Amino acid sequence: MSYLFTSALLFALGVYGVLTRRTAILVFLSIELMLNAANLSLVGFARAHGLEGQVAALMVIAIAAAEVAVGLGLIVAIFRHRESTAVDDLSELRG
Amino acid sequence: MSPWEALALLLLLATGVLVVTLRNAIHAALALILNFLVLAGVYVGLDARFLGFIQVIVYAGAIVVLFLFVIMLLYAAQGEVGFDPLVRSKPLAALLALGVALALFSGLWGLNLAFAKDLQGGLPQALGPLLYGDWLFVLLAVGFLLMAATVVAVALVQPTRPLDALRPEERKEEKEVVR
Amino acid sequence: MLLLTILLPLLGFALLGLFGKRLKEPLPGVLASALVLASFLLGVGLLAQGGARFQAEWLPGIPFSLLLDNLSGFMLMIVTGVGFLIHVYAIGYMHGDPGNSRFFAYFNLFIAMMLTLVLADSYPVMFIGWEGVGLASFLLIGFWYKNAQYADSARKAFIVNRIGDLGFMLGMAILWALYGTLSITELKDALEGPLKNPSLLALAGLLLFLGAVGKSAQVPLMVWLPDAMAGPTPVSALIHAATMVTAGVYLVARSSFLYANLPDVSYAIAVIGLLTAAYGALSAFGQNDIKKIVAYSTISQLGYMFLAAGVGAYWVALFHVFTHAFFKALLFLASGSVIHALGGEQDVRKMGGLWKHLPYTRWHGLIGALALGGLPLLSGFWSKDAILTATLAYPFGGLGFYLGALLVAVLTAMYAMRWFVLVFLGEERGHHHPHEAPAVMLWPNHLLALGSLLAGYLALPHPLPNVLEPFLKPALAEVEAHHLSLGTEWGLIALSGAVALLGLWLGYTFFQRKAFPAWYLTFEAWSRESFYADRVYNALLVNPLKALAEALLFGDMGLLGGYAGLGGLVRSLGQGVARLQAGYLRVYALLFVLGVLLVLGVMRW
Numbered sequence: 001m002s003y004l005f006t007s008a009l010l011f012a013l014g015v016y017g018v019l020t021r022r023t024a025i026l027v028f029l030s031i032e033l034m035l036n037a038a039n040l041s042l043v044g045f046a047r048a049h050g051l052e053g054q055v056a057a058l059m060v061i062a063i064a065a066a067e068v069a070v071g072l073g074l075i076v077a078i079f080r081h082r083e084s085t086a087v088d089d090l091s092e093l094r095g
Numbered sequence: 096m097s098p099w100e101a102l103a104l105l106l107l108l109a110t111g112v113l114v115v116t117l118r119n120a121i122h123a124a125l126a127l128i129l130n131f132l133v134l135a136g137v138y139v140g141l142d143a144r145f146l147g148f149i150q151v152i153v154y155a156g157a158i159v160v161l162f163l164f165v166i167m168l169l170y171a172a173q174g175e176v177g178f179d180p181l182v183r184s185k186p187l188a189a190l191l192a193l194g195v196a197l198a199l200f201s202g203l204w205g206l207n208l209a210f211a212k213d214l215q216g217g218l219p220q221a222l223g224p225l226l227y228g229d230w231l232f233v234l235l236a237v238g239f240l241l242m243a244a245t246v247v248a249v250a251l252v253q254p255t256r257p258l259d260a261l262r263p264e265e266r267k268e269e270k271e272v273v274r
Numbered sequence: 275m276l277l278l279t280i281l282l283p284l285l286g287f288a289l290l291g292l293f294g295k296r297l298k299e300p301l302p303g304v305l306a307s308a309l310v311l312a313s314f315l316l317g318v319g320l321l322a323q324g325g326a327r328f329q330a331e332w333l334p335g336i337p338f339s340l341l342l343d344n345l346s347g348f349m350l351m352i353v354t355g356v357g358f359l360i361h362v363y364a365i366g367y368m369h370g371d372p373g374n375s376r377f378f379a380y381f382n383l384f385i386a387m388m389l390t391l392v393l394a395d396s397y398p399v400m401f402i403g404w405e406g407v408g409l410a411s412f413l414l415i416g417f418w419y420k421n422a423q424y425a426d427s428a429r430k431a432f433i434v435n436r437i438g439d440l441g442f443m444l445g446m447a448i449l450w451a452l453y454g455t456l457s458i459t460e461l462k463d464a465l466e467g468p469l470k471n472p473s474l475l476a477l478a479g480l481l482l483f484l485g486a487v488g489k490s491a492q493v494p495l496m497v498w499l500p501d502a503m504a505g506p507t508p509v510s511a512l513i514h515a516a517t518m519v520t521a522g523v524y525l526v527a528r529s530s531f532l533y534a535n536l537p538d539v540s541y542a543i544a545v546i547g548l549l550t551a552a553y554g555a556l557s558a559f560g561q562n563d564i565k566k567i568v569a570y571s572t573i574s575q576l577g578y579m580f581l582a583a584g585v586g587a588y589w590v591a592l593f594h595v596f597t598h599a600f601f602k603a604l605l606f607l608a609s610g611s612v613i614h615a616l617g618g619e620q621d622v623r624k625m626g627g628l629w630k631h632l633p634y635t636r637w638h639g640l641i642g643a644l645a646l647g648g649l650p651l652l653s654g655f656w657s658k659d660a661i662l663t664a665t666l667a668y669p670f671g672g673l674g675f676y677l678g679a680l681l682v683a684v685l686t687a688m689y690a691m692r693w694f695v696l697v698f699l700g701e702e703r704g705h706h707h708p709h710e711a712p713a714v715m716l717w718p719n720h721l722l723a724l725g726s727l728l729a730g731y732l733a734l735p736h737p738l739p740n741v742l743e744p745f746l747k748p749a750l751a752e753v754e755a756h757h758l759s760l761g762t763e764w765g766l767i768a769l770s771g772a773v774a775l776l777g778l779w780l781g782y783t784f785f786q787r788k789a790f791p792a793w794y795l796t797f798e799a800w801s802r803e804s805f806y807a808d809r810v811y812n813a814l815l816v817n818p819l820k821a822l823a824e825a826l827l828f829g830d831m832g833l834l835g836g837y838a839g840l841g842g843l844v845r846s847l848g849q850g851v852a853r854l855q856a857g858y859l860r861v862y863a864l865l866f867v868l869g870v871l872l873v874l875g876v877m878r879w
Contacts, residue, residue, distance in 0.1 A: 002096055036154070062238075
């Protein structure tokens with residue numbers, strides 16, 4: 001059980017990071033932390049329910065790789081356009 | 096709980112805190128690598144050996160290194176840039192994160208699980224039949240997704256894009272309009 | 275093997291879509307045409323072996339089933355045969371267009387989807403094709419999408435079709451609820467005995483027919499077809515004349531086992547068909563765009579087909595689909611050659627006198643117009659006459675339908691001659707240097723002209739040989755009809771021949787006049803605006819909806835303004851909350867997490 005609680009705490013840490021970090025890259029790092037927290041809980045649950053949890057964790061890793069590729073591509077593209085990676089600069093959606 | 100386990104979990108949390116608080120993005124990424132390495136160890140301890148190796152090779156080895164690469168490419172090591180328009184949001188964020196943790200705890204609380212499944216050490220021999228059996232379509236879909244992501248990433252960072260082709264003064268004008 | 279007929283053009287779509295830009299002209303066109311030809315040969319080969327079936331697991335309870343029987347094989351031959359000729363024509367017509375490969379990719383997509391529609395043995399599979407051809411039609415109408423008006427036309431076609439598609443879907447839902455299957459073969463068996471719930475079944479039939487109304491541009495959903503002429507001319511010929519718009523007729527014929535049991539719905543189909551035939555014919559007189567004249571004639575001819583299907587003469591409807599595919603494709607492609615010859619001019623007022631400049635196209639135009647007008651012994655005459663005979667044999671008010679259809683036949687002959695006279699005869703009104711089309715555009719037209727001359731001989735009236743009726747009969751349902759004596763039948767043939775000749779002569783002489791009487795000018799003004807159908811729709815539907823949208827927009831702006839005011843209010847209270855309106859990503863993330871927590875809380879308590 002301790003793993004699952006640790007996973008929950010790590011996830012919350014990731015949420016905190018996403019909410020407070022001010023550059024896109026660091027927000028991204030926090031998201032990776034959240035993904036891994038979820039993976040940890042999947043692996044933990046696998047001990048109770050069988051190997052499917054580990055397979056799912058494997059899929060999460062693969063999807064995370066895809067997400068990183070697109071995300072970093074976006075960051076680079078945005079950086080080219082406005083020479084900044086700060087998320088607060090992206091405020092065109094203001095009402 | 097064995098002392099090794101306790102140490103590993105403490106290390107996980109400590110490096111996690113470092114990832115979300117360190118001001119230098121490179122340091123944060125290094126903390127993340129550390130976190131992932133510990134996590135890999137935990138995986139091995141949890142009968143998920145294959146996953147542990149993948150964690151080291153793919154996550155710590157490839158993904159985070161990609162992060163470091165982009166951080167250095169964009170000179171974006173500095174985490175606190177410019178002025179913070181949301182000065183008082185940190186306590187609120189902490190509160191919300193706490194709420195998330197509590198919500199997850201409340202889900203785990205009172206859960207009675209029997210951690211006794213034989214996972215055959217989580218070796219590829221055990222995972223393979225599942226991956227290419229029930230999960231085959233998921234596997235294919237993920238593979239397709241990866242390919243699509245690769246294509247998108249390449250398309251996103253194409254050097255000659257119409258926006259860049261505009262003359263500098265036009266770009267400046269456009270920026271002003273957008274802001 | 276059967277699946278391959280669909281996959282071949284689909285392969286062409288994929289190849290041309292992905293690598294088309296690398297191919298040098300005319301390779302994309304050649305590749306696309308070759309694949310369609312292969313599909314044609316494969317289909318014919320399979321049909322010669324006595325048909326084929328294909329079935330694969332798909333949705334639960336709904337297999338992906340294809341069926342090649344005489345009916346679908348007949349349509350397959352039209353789609354791929356005429357489609358191939360138009361593909362070849364397009365190689366010449368689209369020469370030098372920057373979107374050349376994109377055009378052929380869409381064209382192949384269309385053929386693949388049309389074949390799915392035709393070969394489908396269950397309604398959902400047919401619906402895939404139904405939507406697929408709609409998509410291809412949308413893409414091709416808006417092919418020159420840089421012209422905003424063309425893009426609007428494409429959207430209009432798509433949206434109007436959507437109304438019909440809704441009917442199709444609801445009809446499928448009712449059939450599913452009644453019989454628990456959507457396979458056409460199984461439904462056919464299920465409908466053998468006494469009907470379970472006749473009124474609900476009639477509703478299903480009516481809704482399916484609504485789908486056909488949308489796709490085949492029948493009254494009241496006919497407004498999209500004339501605008502669809504914004505696409506390149508081969509598109510108009512293939513999609514909006516020869517194949518896609520006849521999909522509605524095919525749907526009714528495919529579902530003939532259903533409609534044969536629903537005399538009321540069939541009556542409604544016949545009425546709508548006759549109305550559409552009259553509307554299209556009357557509207558064709560006032561048009562000045564060479565393609566729009568032909569487009570309205572298509573609407574009118576589609577009305578004829580539905581009239582035939584409505585009175586229960588399903589094979590006659592398909593016979594007309596067949597002959598119509600030839601002469602209408604020919605008319606469109608001849609129009610395309612004329613447009614090509616004049617360097618893009620489409621206004622008939624600036625044409626005229628092309629007879630001496632276009633030594634081949636003039637014959638194509640003449641044959642097409644005469645076949646459309648129903649000159650005796652040409653293909654259009656035989657199929658139109660079969661329709662007229664079938665209406666008279668209809669037990670419920672057949673004579674009224676007959677007279678209406680006969681009147682429309684006169685009008686058809688007249689506007690067909692108007693088209694011909696304005697384009698080819700009289701003095702030259704434009705300042706162009708016309709040049710005949712290249713061989714790659716002429717040869718398809720030669721073959722289509724041959725088809726327009728001879729296609730009618732597949733099904734000659736009794737007692738002459740009729741190949742088509744016994745061929746199609748096994749796949750279609752029987753409907754009771756009066757039996758006409760041999761004398762009556764041939765009397766009718768003579769009458770309709772005479773009427774067609776009269777119409778052609780009237781048209782030929784009348785439209786060579788220099789001045790027209792006042793009543794005609796009034797009529798022409800009304801006709802030019804297609805009897806204000808668009809305006810009526812604008813007044814009744816489009817503008818109220820627009821007004822609603824604007825009211826909502828106004829409300830939205832007011833709301834936003836209110837929020838902005840609120841933001842100002844809050845700013846005076848505290849900087850932090852005012853940031854809510856600043857568009858910062860993190861604020862949204864904060865609110866998002868807050869929302870997640872709230873939802874979780876609500877779910878737990």
